[in-house]
Amino acid sequence: MSKKVIIFDFDGTLADTFDALVVVTNRLALEFGYPPTTPEELPKIRNLSSREIIKKSGVPIFKIPFFLKKIREYLHKDILNLNPIPGIKEALLQLKHEGYCLGILTSNSEENVNLFLKKHGIEDLFSFIYSETSLFSKDKSIKKLIKKNHLNSEEVIYVGDETRDIEASKKINIKVIAVSWGFNSREILTKHNPDSLIQQPSELIEVLGSLQQIVS
Template identity: 55%
Template sequence: MTQKVIIFDFDGTIADTVDALVTIANRLAIEFGYVQITPEEFAILRSFTSREIIKYSRISILKIPFLVKKVKSELKDKIPELKAINGIQEALTELKQQGHRLGIITSNSQENVTEFLKINNLDSLFEFVYSGVTIFGKTTIINNVLRQKQIKPQEVIYVGDETRDIEASKKANIQVIAVTWGFNSPEVLAKQKPNFLINHPSELLEVIKN
């Protein structure tokens, strides 16, 4: 079996943070000038691409970096309560045992991710954790990581739960597995044409093997 470098998104892919992030976003709505997310609206937002969500929310582009920073900061207090996605620990452990190299590239903070991994006994599975400060800057981070670690794009698979993960991976010329257990709906993910679309962490093993 060819050994791969498998890079994971964090929020919604490894950690079940979606509800916590919605709660924080609603608390910050007045401060940042967007409408709170009702359960009905959340169902609609799941079927939007990341760019469509920003347009829909009517939040000023200039405010987004400050919002992202505030959300990360507020999420820090919730890290001890957060759980890993059901079945992800077993899949990650198996991939590591098969000799694949695992890493994380996220727009969450390195501190939050490291703390979560430690609490959930996942820290020994990952070779690296990289954090980026921009919403759509993942391609740059992916390219920087590949360059620093001297990894060829054909050796890499990215795993994420949002349309922006698919977009970033395609721009970086790496394969992408979209997962349906996170934020975006299966329908909107499929429209972005990822290399693979999976519904449960156990399917990662089959995709990587083939």
């Protein structure tokens, strides 16, 4: 059988960006016309899908690309101060050692991701980085990534921290592992029925092995 390909989301899955994103979105609140998020509201927000958050904010859909661009610009200033999710580096090293092909699909900029990976000495673990700008067309982005890198979709497993990661993967019929340490809560991730849901990076090895047996 050909080598398994693991595509990772970046923000919240590999990089611990949650607090930074809260700070950035609060900075942009006045400009885009939504109220800043208080610490008390964070648990509720983690239980909302991306579409529900956008609807709640009242930001018009046509402004979303500009909003994402601003977020990437702010994150660029702070990217070298951000850290990997605890335990993820060790898990990635193990996956690479076992022969998995690793890649990244992100709505962050490729420049930001490369700076982060180099800072933490893990740039050589990834075979490709693909940056997508649309918030709600992740399925199309995954398909483009698969085609561009000549991958077999049956050998691809996606790993992400949001409900939209699960939705996108299901749309194009690829396996998806949801992680509960990122943006969305375990509760709402469970409701979207990922193939697996894990609580810490060390679980990746065992879960990937199980999924590989299922599709073999």
